[in-house]
Amino acid sequence: MNAPIRRLAFVVAAMFCVLLLSTTWIQFVQAKDLADRPGNRRTLLASYSKERGAILVDGKPVAQSLPTKDQLKWIRAYPQGKEYSHVTGYYSFTYGAGGGLESAENELLSGQSDKLFYRRIVDVITGKPPQGATLELTIDAKVQQAAEEALGDQRGAVVALDPTTGAILAMVSKPQYDPNALASHNLTKVSEAWKSLNADKGRPMINRAIAGDLYPPGSTFKLVTAAAALSSGKYSPSSVVPGPRELDLPDTSATLPNFGHEICGPNGRTTLRHALEMSCNSSFGWLGLQLGPDALRSQADKFGFGQTLHVPMRVTPSVVPDELNKPQTAQAAVGQYDVRVTPLQVAMVTAGIANGGTVMSPYLVKDVRSSDLDVIDTAHPQQLSEAVRPGVADQLTSMMEDVVNSGTGRNAQIPGVQVAGKTGTAEHGEGLAAHVWFTGFAPAKNPKIAVAVVVEDGGTLRSEATGSTVSAPIAKKVMEAGLGR
Amino acid sequence: MSTVTSIPPRTRRNVELALLLLAICIVLVAYVNVGLATSGGSLPPDLLTYGVGLLVITGAFHLVLRWRASYADPLLLPIVTLLNGLGLVMIHRLDIAHSRDISEGLATRQLMWSALSVILAALVIVFLRDHRHLARYTFSMMAAGLVLLLLPLLPLIGSQVNGSNIWIQIGPLSFQPGEVAKILLTIFFAGYLVQTRDALALVGRRVLGLPLPRARDLGPILIAWLASLGVLVFERDLGSSLLFFGLFVSMLYVATERRSWIAIGLILFGGGAYLAYLMFGHVQERVLLWLHPFSDAALKVSDQLVLGLEGMGAGGLFGSGLGRGHPDLTYFAESDFIFPSFAEELGLIGAMALLLLYALLVERGLRTAIGARDGFGKLLATGLSFSVALQCFVVVGGVTRVIPLTGLTMPFLSQGGSSLLANWTIVALLLRISDQARRPAPQAADPGGLGRDDTRVVKTR
Numbered sequence: 001m002n003a004p005i006r007r008l009a010f011v012v013a014a015m016f017c018v019l020l021l022s023t024t025w026i027q028f029v030q031a032k033d034l035a036d037r038p039g040n041r042r043t044l045l046a047s048y049s050k051e052r053g054a055i056l057v058d059g060k061p062v063a064q065s066l067p068t069k070d071q072l073k074w075i076r077a078y079p080q081g082k083e084y085s086h087v088t089g090y091y092s093f094t095y096g097a098g099g100g101l102e103s104a105e106n107e108l109l110s111g112q113s114d115k116l117f118y119r120r121i122v123d124v125i126t127g128k129p130p131q132g133a134t135l136e137l138t139i140d141a142k143v144q145q146a147a148e149e150a151l152g153d154q155r156g157a158v159v160a161l162d163p164t165t166g167a168i169l170a171m172v173s174k175p176q177y178d179p180n181a182l183a184s185h186n187l188t189k190v191s192e193a194w195k196s197l198n199a200d201k202g203r204p205m206i207n208r209a210i211a212g213d214l215y216p217p218g219s220t221f222k223l224v225t226a227a228a229a230l231s232s233g234k235y236s237p238s239s240v241v242p243g244p245r246e247l248d249l250p251d252t253s254a255t256l257p258n259f260g261h262e263i264c265g266p267n268g269r270t271t272l273r274h275a276l277e278m279s280c281n282s283s284f285g286w287l288g289l290q291l292g293p294d295a296l297r298s299q300a301d302k303f304g305f306g307q308t309l310h311v312p313m314r315v316t317p318s319v320v321p322d323e324l325n326k327p328q329t330a331q332a333a334v335g336q337y338d339v340r341v342t343p344l345q346v347a348m349v350t351a352g353i354a355n356g357g358t359v360m361s362p363y364l365v366k367d368v369r370s371s372d373l374d375v376i377d378t379a380h381p382q383q384l385s386e387a388v389r390p391g392v393a394d395q396l397t398s399m400m401e402d403v404v405n406s407g408t409g410r411n412a413q414i415p416g417v418q419v420a421g422k423t424g425t426a427e428h429g430e431g432l433a434a435h436v437w438f439t440g441f442a443p444a445k446n447p448k449i450a451v452a453v454v455v456e457d458g459g460t461l462r463s464e465a466t467g468s469t470v471s472a473p474i475a476k477k478v479m480e481a482g483l484g485r
Numbered sequence: 486m487s488t489v490t491s492i493p494p495r496t497r498r499n500v501e502l503a504l505l506l507l508a509i510c511i512v513l514v515a516y517v518n519v520g521l522a523t524s525g526g527s528l529p530p531d532l533l534t535y536g537v538g539l540l541v542i543t544g545a546f547h548l549v550l551r552w553r554a555s556y557a558d559p560l561l562l563p564i565v566t567l568l569n570g571l572g573l574v575m576i577h578r579l580d581i582a583h584s585r586d587i588s589e590g591l592a593t594r595q596l597m598w599s600a601l602s603v604i605l606a607a608l609v610i611v612f613l614r615d616h617r618h619l620a621r622y623t624f625s626m627m628a629a630g631l632v633l634l635l636l637p638l639l640p641l642i643g644s645q646v647n648g649s650n651i652w653i654q655i656g657p658l659s660f661q662p663g664e665v666a667k668i669l670l671t672i673f674f675a676g677y678l679v680q681t682r683d684a685l686a687l688v689g690r691r692v693l694g695l696p697l698p699r700a701r702d703l704g705p706i707l708i709a710w711l712a713s714l715g716v717l718v719f720e721r722d723l724g725s726s727l728l729f730f731g732l733f734v735s736m737l738y739v740a741t742e743r744r745s746w747i748a749i750g751l752i753l754f755g756g757g758a759y760l761a762y763l764m765f766g767h768v769q770e771r772v773l774l775w776l777h778p779f780s781d782a783a784l785k786v787s788d789q790l791v792l793g794l795e796g797m798g799a800g801g802l803f804g805s806g807l808g809r810g811h812p813d814l815t816y817f818a819e820s821d822f823i824f825p826s827f828a829e830e831l832g833l834i835g836a837m838a839l840l841l842l843y844a845l846l847v848e849r850g851l852r853t854a855i856g857a858r859d860g861f862g863k864l865l866a867t868g869l870s871f872s873v874a875l876q877c878f879v880v881v882g883g884v885t886r887v888i889p890l891t892g893l894t895m896p897f898l899s900q901g902g903s904s905l906l907a908n909w910t911i912v913a914l915l916l917r918i919s920d921q922a923r924r925p926a927p928q929a930a931d932p933g934g935l936g937r938d939d940t941r942v943v944k945t946r
Contacts, residue, residue: 001863002855004739008867009851011735012874016844019878020837022885026797027833034798037779037791042799042811042829 044093048072051371053109053132055088055101058141063088063102068185076102076183082176083148086207087139087364089313090179094190099179099205101135101364104312108133108368115377119370131371138167138366138379143449146481147172150474154459156435157208157343160478163351163441163450165381166360168311169482170451171344173208175200208454210315214340215454218426219279219467220437221335223349223396226276226284228291228299230392235272235287237395243270247282249327256285256330259425259466276399277407279423281334288333293324296333302387303349304359309384311344311364318345335426347452349387350439353400354420354447357393359384401444409440411472414480418444421475423467433458438471442479449482451475494925497559498551504563505547509539512570515807519578522808538596539570542603549607553614554920558853561919564846565897565912568839569599569905572898574807575819575826582813591819591900598902602909609913616917620861623676630669631712633662634729638719651722651892661894663716663725664907667732667872668914674733675864678740682860686741698745709733710750714757721767723758724879724891730754731875736868740860775889789816793825793884797836804832819900821892824881840881843896847874850915856922866918869911 026034035043051074055063062084065074076091078084089100097103107113111120111132123130140160147158147170160170181193197205206212229235243264246257264270264280275283288296297320300306309315318341324332331337344362352359361384368377388396400420403409409421421440428435436458441450453475458465513536520529529535543566550557573595580590587593613619619626636642642653651663678685688699713730716722734750761768774783778790792815799810812818812826819826828836850870857863873896880899883890894904896911 001739001742001860001867004742005851005854005863005867008735008739008871009848012847012851012871013844015874015878016840016847018887019840019881019885022882022887023797023828023836023840024833026794026885027800027828027836028802030794031798031801034795037795040795040799041814042795045811046799 038096044096045072047110048074048093050074050111051131052076052091053111053134053371055084055109056134056136057084057139057144059136060141062137063091063179070185072185075185076179078179078183081180082178083144083172084139085176085179085204086173086209087137087171088179090177090182092182092190092194093185094187095182095194100207100313101137104310104314105135105365108135115368116370119376133376134369134371134373135365136367136369137364138162138169139171139364140169140482142484143170143478143481144172146170147451147474147478150477151453151455152460154455154470155202155208155457156453156455156459158451158453158474158478159209159343159347160449160451160482161347161351161360161362163354163447164360166351166362166384167366167379167381168344168362168364169449170478171207171209171364173206175202175204177204207313208456209343210311210313211342212316214316214318214342215435215437215456216426216428217335217339217341217346218424218435218437219281219335220346220349220422220424220439220452221333221339221341222276222279222284223353223400223422223439224300224303225287225291225296225333226272226399227303227353227388227392227396228295229272229287230395231299231388232291232295237271237273237399239272240269241272241275241283242268242286243275243280243283244268245282247285247330249285249330250289251325252327254327256281256334258282273399273402276422277402279403279408284334285330288330289326291333293320293329293332296320296324296329297322299387300339302359302385303352304345304384304387305341307384309344309362311362313364315344315362316342318342335424343452343454346437346439346454347450348384350422350441350452351447351450352385352387353393353396354441354450355393356390357386357388359387397444400440404440408466408468409438409472411468412438412440412476412479414442414476414483417442417479417483419476419479420444420447421472423472425466433463433465436465436467436470438467438475440475440479442483449479451478451482453478494556494923496551496555498547498555501550501559501562502547504560505543505566506540508563508567508570509536509543511567512539512574515571515574516577518807519574519581520808522806523578523581539566542600546603546607549610550916553610554916556920556923557916558849558919558923560845560849561912561916564842564849565909568842568846568897571827571839572823572895572900573599575812575823575830575898576900578808578830579813579819579826581808582811594902595900595905598905601902602905605906606909606913606916609910610917613914613917616862616865616914616921617859619672619865620676620679623673623680626669626676627673630666630673633666633669634712634716634725636662651720651725661901661903663722663728664894664903667728668869668907668910670729671732671736671868671872672865674736675861675868678736678864679860682740685737686743698743710753710757713754714761718761718765718768722891722893723768723771723889724876724883724893727754727879727888727891728872728875728893732868732872735871736864739867740864771889771891775886778886789822790884790886790890792816793822794886796822796825796829797885800829800832800836802833804828804830804835806830820894821880821899822884823895823898823900825884827898839898840877843873843877847871847877849919853915853919853922857918858922858926862918862921866915866922869915873908873911 052065054061062080066077068075089102091097091102097106109132143160157173184190245263246255258281300320305318308317321338328337332339361382363379367375397420404419404421408423412421419442424437426435436455439452441447453471455470459470576595577592580592713726716726737746777783807830810829812829815822847870854863854866880893880895882888894901896908
């Protein structure tokens with residue numbers, strides 16, 4: 001019987017080999033996937049067992065971990081409450097990291113990132129408790145606060161960029177939420193807060209500045225149409241274009257009327273410069289028809305439409321629809337029909353013009369620092385695209401100056417500083433108050449700050465609102481803060 | 486003319502003692518680790534008590550072996566002492582995590598059961614002077630084994646735990662009779678096969694190149710098959726079913742040396758399991774949990790397997806260290822899922838070490854079977870060792886998704902009195918058989934007569 005017993009011993013060896021392999025598979029090969037599974041309580045507990053990196057604005061924390069006496073050892077705190085909710089996001093024991101940098105830079109904040117590998121080894125050798133990396137943001141606290149206060153309780157968003165680098169100086173989206181409510185260790189309260197935030201019709205957890213349902217850009221899109229026209233070489237700011245009270249749209253009985261049904265110039269003709277100043281729909285609708293949908297779309301793409309950016313939060317791509325017939329092209333040229341944008345994208349258009357036609361990639365994290373504040377990684381400004389030639393950018397700047405000096409954007413004037421800008425009043429449905437826009441930059445020469453402001457449904461003025469009355473004053477305050485005034 | 490110098494086999498009891506001390510040291514180091522991790526840096530105050538206690542219990546067993554089975558295999562006792570001790574440490578560690586007081590904790594009960602089990606094992610060694618005595622009770626063993634196996638199906642005392650009906654509950658006492666049935670049936674199989682192996686091995690005809698046994702010789706294997714399918718279907722336990730059937734088929738193969746039994750066994754079990762899968766919802770549920778544990782449909786049924794996998798993943802290569810992980814997040818972390826608990830805290834390295842300890846244990850058992858001088862002893866040692874291997878495979882295979890998860894305990898590690906009693910008895914039987922296997926054969930002849938080399942006609946090994 002010894003021979004079969006020996007063979008059986010081989011079977012036993014094979015069985016144990018299978019177990020060794022399956023154990024290795026789980027603990028070595030699959031370990032990371034298992035740890036990354038949403039809802040893995042062990043990963044969450046492990047992340048609480050060490051100090052998570054802080055998020056700093058001008059050296060002061062807007063998110064930090066404070067020691068507690070309870071089982072989790074650390075609690076996440078957001079000293080500024082709601083103001084930075086869409087920048088930081090939240091860090092919750094129950095719901096994980098989400099909503100902003102907490103989620104987008106989780107690996108750095110938790111100390112798991114490969115960038116910190118060397119640092120971790122040093123920590124192990126020197127016996128220091130492991131810590132996550134600290135993020136220093138590009139946000140300017142003064143600009144952020146100005147945007148926060150100027151927007152007030154109105155739904156909408158404000159984005160401010162440094163046009164020369166792409167650094168995001170302010171990012172506000174309203175309504176907001178208090179991330180402290182989700183970071184609490186009182187799990188019942190956290191779950192109540194979570195439920196009420198998700199049930200809220202104002203959808204406070206959505207960062208309208210970069211995501212959500214996107215907005216129709218309205219007349220701010222005329223900057224793109226104008227850029228396409230000037231870049232084509234067939235037009236200059238002084239080119240004469242039609243400007244009737246309403247533009248007859250081809251292939252349909254519909255028309256494209258001007259705001260207030262006004263006429264843009266004597267005999268229904270005007271210059272391109274004046275058409276932008278007065279925000280003439282009929283002129284830009286006509287221009288759109290002359291240029292065609294492909295020229296509009298390709299100009300928009302050069303400003304960054306259609307690209308998925310990470311700032312490092314994912315930015316929903318702005319879109320010009322793929323198929324446009326003639327009436328739709330005319331409507332798209334004035335920012336209606338199915339053109340959809342994020343406020344960040346509108347700010348990028350303006351910043352591109354301000355920066356001589358070069359669009360810089362927007363970014364939010366200036367430095368990554370170790371726990372003892374040594375800089376591990378620094379952001380380097382990167383060029384995203386050449387949207388227009390410098391000459392065209394200069395022409396557009398000069399036209400936008402006129403908008404602020406004598407056109408629809410007069411409410412954005414800052415004494416002693418030349419501001420360039422463009423208003424927008426975007427209709428988005430019968431009987432609904434328009435979303436109102438302003439985008440601009442200052443100073444017009446050597447710009448320091450470019451902003452985009454959108455206020456949903458006319459804000460407090462409801463249907464009386466225009467980009468000029470509601471959004472331009474907000475943009476003005478934000479730009480003033482950016483210029484140190 | 487050559488002279489034969491015979492080297493008297495050595496008892497190796499001192500090796501056993503040294504390894505035993507090493508095993509106890511490892512267990513105490515593990516215990517200290519848990520204490521340091523959970524109490525914030527102070528040594529557990531009862532360290533000395535436990536250390537001395539462990540030494541007294543296993544040392545006494547060692548002395549019993551010196552007295553009554555001095556040639557027994559020297560590795561078996563240290564291995565199971567180490568496994569049992571580590572299991573105790575892990576259960577103690579989970580008691581702390583669940584804030585169970587030491588007096589009512591599971592570890593204290595497990596310690597009691599461990600002591601009882603060692604005493605029982607010592608009694609087996611003392612009173613069972615020759616394992617062949619067991620062969621006299623072949624059919625009583627079968628009857629008792631089948632009764633125990635089917636006991637959980639009785640309406641009043643059977644109780645369902647974790648979806649399987651393999652427990653009985655009498656008052657406060659719960660018991661997994663399958664653990665004991667395993668031993669009784671192994672003894673029965675060994676006794677029965679030793680008597681019938683010639684008929685099973687030699688008679689029959691070849692079909693498709695496979696020598697098939699006669700139809701009437703198929704009877705016992707069919708009964709075993711039906712019984713194991715009954716366990717699968719009515720007690721809802723694939724693990725026990727696989728254990729009993731695999732045990733029977735492997736012993737049948739060893740007894741008859743006919744590979745056809747393995748083929749027949751695999752086909753019967755595979756077919757039966759597939760039919761059960763088609764017919765019964767709970768079997769389909771188990772298969773779903775096995776193949777797609779992360780799917781929403783499976784998570785609705787149970788997230789137990791996923792929690793165990795996440796624990797093992799969290800352990801990684803080196804583990805969190807004893808007392809520093811979160812094995813308490815998994816259900817049944819101290820019984821069915823004790824292997825993932827170790828894998829989480831000791832890492833892949835620790836998990837492999839445990840598996841290799843089991844492999845070594847089984848290998849020593851099979852070594853004993855090869856050395857045994859009688860057919861019954863060979864079959865019994867093979868069956869007992871292979872049952873340990875199969876049980877490890879079913880349990881660890883279940884938690885690592887090699888096979889569907891079932892509700893068996895990990896021998897020696899898992900919390901549970903019936904499991905400890907049964908497995909220590911298995912070790913006692915293996916020790917008894919190995920003592921006879923390694924003991925020098927009694928000198929039958931006088932040196933001046935037939936035993937002289939020049940008069941030998943039959944060459945013995």
